[in-house]
Amino acid sequence: MLFCMASKEEPKLPLTLLVDKERNSVVVAEASGDFIDILFSFLTLPLGTITRLVSKKEEEIGCMNNLYQSLENSGDDVFWNHICKKMLLFPRNPCAALCQKLKLKLDDTKPVKYFMCSKRCRKGGDWFLSTFAEATCFCGKLMDKEMKLHGDYSDEGSNEDGVFVKGKTMYLIFDDLKVLQSxxxxxxxxxxxxxxxxxxxxxxxxxSVGIKEILDLLKQALTSNSPLSDVFLENGGSVRVCTFSPIVRAENQGWINYNSSINLKVTVRKSKKTILYAEAEGDFVDYLFSFLTTPLGSVLELLDEKISLGCMNNLHKSVKDLNPLWFTNPSGTPLLNLRVAPQFGFKRQPTKLCEEHSPCYWYGTGVIKNNICYAIGNGVISKDHSLVKHAVAMKHFDPRSCDGTKESALGFVRRPSLFVVWNDLQVTPLANASCISFLQKLNVPLDDLEDHQLRIEETEALNLLGASLTSKAALTEGLFYLLKPKKQTKA
Known part of the structure; x- marks a missing residue:
């Protein structure tokens, strides 16, 4: 006798298309809020997650694939610890808790968990909490004791009312991903x-749309002006729309914030009028790697109308233009104020990109329910000190430092360190490398090379970000305008 085990089928979402058969194009689509939630969730995805997902479809986004691959090829010794590398390869979504409620989940990063040292060590009288199981405690043991988060119900419950928009409402989606109320x-x-x-x-x-079609939509939405037709009608005639107009900094910009500016030495190939490579220290490489942890919506907000990434700009504008009453959160949708997830940012960020603050957590020996204390042998943590017995404030273990403390956190790569960053954003560590061999491999006439010293401030940093998403020569496209002709010395 044969027994058939019921397999869990992949969820599907209904989508109605209105098609112009003569033009083989989607004129408009109609879907519920569940489908719109997934489209809007594209904006919450960090660039590293997007790069990893679309690379499966053999899609390249400017120089981001090179940056991501350089990260993959780097040894753990380049970073403060192996956690930093993993953080950059699998960056955390700032709306991770909300995105877990989506009917179709595109982001495959794991939900946040909380850990302490099994010995419950203290440093300077402080308890430490980690959101990374691989973290090493100050005593040398792993912080692998998982803690229960008590009193936080943000991740629980159904998504019947929707995630970002109200789920029981119908919406119109146009071929260029403009979204309106139906x-x-x-x-x-x-x-x-x-x-x-x-x-x-x-x-x-x-x-009926599944995860495959959603991934195809993400890929096409980044480069095409007609992603619905491309995916659902297999219309391969779309035009790539990825452009960036560099921001021009005013001559009298005012004072310079030296705490966030980055010094950079670039080498130009004069005959080609291109930046061949840059010699960079940890701050510049950290800034480049921080692109991978930045949500797409934050990039579009920072660069405003200077950048065009397929139809993503229309999706972002649709969020801005949608009536606030159609969002699930009456106080405002998080889609309009996206920040980098806590502990995933670069401390000396030259731009106005912000990192979410890590919430305060409290450790206690028990829980309090209905004014009654219940002891728990291993303890419990909570965001609300009134919910735990004998509450003690905890400090966060921060991997972006040499000792795990927030005060010493700098970024992801070790200091001091030196790298070569190529024009296409391939990053090569220079530790124990021979500079003579390096120059010989270039196979470029030495008198065709010219060095320039640059200072990367907010404008230059934004131009580099925009160029990295739209060009295969990010350093030249983003920074070449800064170079001033050198005076020729007389023989």
Whole structure:
């Protein structure tokens, strides 16, 4: 006798398309808030996660693939510890708790867990908490004792009311990923603007969308102006739309913030008028690697209208233009104020990109329910000190430092350190490397090389970020305008 085990089927979401068969294009689609939540979640994904996901589809995003691959190829000794490398390869989503409620989960990073040393060590009288199981305590043992987070219900419950937008509402999605509330008025107005006076040329198509189609949409949305047609009608004739206009810094910008500016030495190949490579210390490499931990929505906000990444700009604008009443959170959606996840940012950030503050956690020997104390042998942690017995504030173990403390946190790579960063953002550590062999391998006439000293401030940092997403020559596209001709010395 044969017994068949029921397999858990992949969830699917309904999507209705209105198709112009003559043009082989999607005019408009209609879907519930569950589908819109997934589209909007694209904005929460860190660039490192996006790069890792779309590389499976053999898609390249400017120089980001080179940056990510350089990270993969780097030894653990380049970083403060092996956790730093893992953090950059699998950056945390700032809206991770919300995205866990999506009907289809694109982000495959693991949910946050909390750990202490099994010996419950203290340093200077302080308890330490880690969100990384591989962290090494000050006593030398792993901080691998998982703690229960008590009194935090943000990750629980159903998603019947939606994640970012109200789930039981219908929305219109256009081929360029502009999103509007579904209503007769909006539908008529948009169809007329697109040149349709009736439905005679339009045909309905009903689909069930799974994770494969969502991943294809993410890939196409980054480079195409018609991702719906590309994915659901296999329309391969789309035009790549990835451009960046460098920001021009005013001559009289004012005072310089030397605490966040970065010094950089670049080598130019004069005959090609390109930056061949840069000699960089830890701060510059940390800044480049921090691209991978930055949410896509933050990039679009920072660069505003200077950058065009397929249809992602339209998706971002749709969030801004959508009536606040259609969001699940009446006080404002987190999509409009995306920051880097706690402990995943670069401390000396030259731009205005912010890192979320790590919440305060309290350790106690028991829990308090209905004013009654219940002892727990291994202890418990909570964000609310009134919910735990004998509450003691905890400090966060920060991997971005030599000793795990927040006060000494700098970034991901060790100090001092020296790297070569190539024009296409491949990063090569120079530890124990022969400079003579390095120059010989270049196979470039030495008199064709010229060095320049640059200072990377906010404007230059933003230009480099924009160029890294849209060009295969990020250093030249982002920084070459800074170079001033050197005076020729007389023989």
């Amino acid at each position: 209503s007769p008025g909006n539908t008529v107005q948009q169809l007329v603007q697109l040149g349709y006076k009736s439905f005679h040329k339009l045909t309905k198509k009903y689909l």
